[in-house]
Amino acid sequence: MANTYTQMYIQFVFAVQNRISLIHPDWKDELYKYITGIVQNNKHKLIAINGIPVLYS
Secondary structure, eight states: OTTOOOOOOOOOOOOOGGGOOOOOHHHHHHHHHHHHHHHHHTTOOOOOOOOOOOOOO
């Protein structure tokens, strides 16, 4: 079919056992930039990237 447009959204969720917060605030931004670079190098568009708040005791 001519002029067919397809759009697909995929959501990735990374989680560790017991949902422990392992992303330290000092390197969170660098990690998000790295993941964004991987997505863009594969010619995809990243709509949102985020994480849960870190609760350290």
